Amino acid sequence: MKYISTRGQAPALNFEDVVLTGLATDGGLYVPETLPEFSQEEIASWAGLSYEALALKIISPFVEGEIPEADLKRLIAASYKTSADKGFRHEAIAPLVQTGHNEWVLELFQGPTLAFKDFALQFLGHLLDYVLKKRDQKVVIMGATSGDTGSAAIEGCRDCENVDIFILHPYQKVSDVQRRQMTTVLEDNVHNIALQGNFDDCQNMVKASFADQSFLPEGRQLVAVNSINWARIMAQIVYYFYAGLALGAPHRPVSFSVPTGNFGDIFAGYLAKRMGLPIEQLVIATNSNDILHRCISENDHSKQALVHSLSPSMDIMVSSNFERMLFDLHGRDGNKIGALMETFKSEGSMVLDDAVLAEARALFSSYRVGDDETVDVIRSVFESTEYLLDPHTAIGVQAARQTRRNNSTPMVCLATAHPAKFPEAVKQAGQTSDPALPFHMQDLFTREERYQVIADDLSQVQLFIRENISG
Numbered sequence: 001m002k003y004i005s006t007r008g009q010a011p012a013l014n015f016e017d018v019v020l021t022g023l024a025t026d027g028g029l030y031v032p033e034t035l036p037e038f039s040q041e042e043i044a045s046w047a048g049l050s051y052e053a054l055a056l057k058i059i060s061p062f063v064e065g066e067i068p069e070a071d072l073k074r075l076i077a078a079s080y081k082t083s084a085d086k087g088f089r090h091e092a093i094a095p096l097v098q099t100g101h102n103e104w105v106l107e108l109f110q111g112p113t114l115a116f117k118d119f120a121l122q123f124l125g126h127l128l129d130y131v132l133k134k135r136d137q138k139v140v141i142m143g144a145t146s147g148d149t150g151s152a153a154i155e156g157c158r159d160c161e162n163v164d165i166f167i168l169h170p171y172q173k174v175s176d177v178q179r180r181q182m183t184t185v186l187e188d189n190v191h192n193i194a195l196q197g198n199f200d201d202c203q204n205m206v207k208a209s210f211a212d213q214s215f216l217p218e219g220r221q222l223v224a225v226n227s228i229n230w231a232r233i234m235a236q237i238v239y240y241f242y243a244g245l246a247l248g249a250p251h252r253p254v255s256f257s258v259p260t261g262n263f264g265d266i267f268a269g270y271l272a273k274r275m276g277l278p279i280e281q282l283v284i285a286t287n288s289n290d291i292l293h294r295c296i297s298e299n300d301h302s303k304q305a306l307v308h309s310l311s312p313s314m315d316i317m318v319s320s321n322f323e324r325m326l327f328d329l330h331g332r333d334g335n336k337i338g339a340l341m342e343t344f345k346s347e348g349s350m351v352l353d354d355a356v357l358a359e360a361r362a363l364f365s366s367y368r369v370g371d372d373e374t375v376d377v378i379r380s381v382f383e384s385t386e387y388l389l390d391p392h393t394a395i396g397v398q399a400a401r402q403t404r405r406n407n408s409t410p411m412v413c414l415a416t417a418h419p420a421k422f423p424e425a426v427k428q429a430g431q432t433s434d435p436a437l438p439f440h441m442q443d444l445f446t447r448e449e450r451y452q453v454i455a456d457d458l459s460q461v462q463l464f465i466r467e468n469i470s471g
């Protein structure tokens with residue numbers, strides 16, 4: 001399988017090189033040159049497979065010719081093991097819970113750091129360890145987080161011998177639980193930077209560093225743990241198939257509502273559809289940082305000031321993976337995407353052609369949910385079902401309810417995080433005590449923290465990284 005850049009000017013790469021490369025040299029993102037497609041019969045034959053067995057079916061074609069099946073099987077088994085602390089806390093790995101008429105919540109927060117990021121980052125950690133040992137290579141991971149990617153990446157990579165990991169989070173703009181999940185990991189190869197800026201500033205800094213890596217010591221290269229890394233998206237495709245099969249696909253269609261920020265998760269859903277899963281509706285659910293909702297509903301893809309919300313992990317204005325979507329919507333014309341992204345960078349906005357917009361609207365519904373509505377949904381779902389949603393999941397549930405076209409098709413709302421990560425929103429929704437953290441995190445607030453506050457200044461951040469890379 002070859003991978004090509006969305007901007008058409010970078011060399012095509014194989015899977016392992018794509019995993020280690022992050023951003024393409026032309027600033028684009030890597031996507032598979034061709035997408036595997038599964039027949040309805042083949043998908044039907046997967047009914048009842050375990051999560052690991054299904055992951056093997058879906059991931060195999062993407063790594064064919066590079067990772068032998070026995071090795072891939074081992075990586076997958078290590079990534080999706082059940083355990084009370086370092087693994088998934090539910091036998092089903094991604095269990096479904098019914099919250100309304102033909103409405104389901106897919107619990108993607110059963111992993112070690114309580115967010116959907118564990119699905120891809122547990123796998124990426126094992127994959128990197130495997131590839132780097134094979135190549136006898138050391139790398140530097142640099143990642144940006146609005147709260148969840150950071151801890152999942154640290155958890156996934158803390159035991160990788162050949163990795164130094166540097167995670168940038170926006171100072172004082174992630175929840176206390178999220179920050180402590182990252183900053184209480186004290187291994188020598190783990191470094192947390194609290195950047196005096198917002199998530200977009202963190203992400204810009206990461207992208208700028210990928211574009212010019214001359215600040216690194218000789219022989220080191222940056223590796224991405226954000227969803228610019230293709231392996232992240234690939235691993236996330238699996239749970240769409242898993243939920244769809246559990247609800248009767250491919251014999252009946254299924255819909256998904258996805259709390260959206262960087263557009264990685266819903267892009268994985270779009271790919272699942274193209275690979276053969278009969279998905280009827282894909283809902284982009286945003287908080288008040290609603291550039292994607294405005295784009296789909298009004299053709300207004302313009303940057304606005306980033307607002308700090310009760311769903312901080314989705315406080316994102318520039319959604320990296322939308323570029324991958326635009327690439328497909330523009331007939332995979334890299335030159336067009338290069339020009340479009342340049343316009344967006346220089347003018348802060350872009351307008352889609354009528355045909356492109358029409359196709360985007362055929363593929364996606366969208367809805368924006370502000371903080372008050374988020375709190376109301378957490379409260380009302382709890383009152384009717386005693387099920388406690390986290391604020392991001394609540395946005396997905398509300399967007400599903402507001403945009404749903406067909407009640408006879410199961411609607412799956414992706415539960416992207418555990419409510420214990422966001423006690424503030426939960427309290428505002430009328431809960432009198434904080435949701436309990438799982439057993440392995442009960443001492444989180446007594447653990448020692450280590451992090452560095454740094455100004456929103458590229459050279460200061462790069463200096464910190466350079467000085468802290470292991471020898």
Ligand SMILES: Cc1ncc(COP(=O)(O)O)c(C=O)c1O
Pocket residue numbers: 115116147148149227259260261262263264265266313314392416417
């Ligand atoms: C809890 C949670 N929900 C939703 C999202 C949005 O996912 P994506 O960035 O893949 O759109 C994120 C992070 O991005 C998140 O951490």
Ligand SMILES: N[C@@H](CCOP(=O)(O)O)C(=O)O
Pocket residue numbers: 144145146147148149150225226227228261262264313314320
């Ligand atoms: N919500 C994310 C933001 C980064 O998104 P990613 O999927 O590109 O890693 C977070 O929690 O950090």
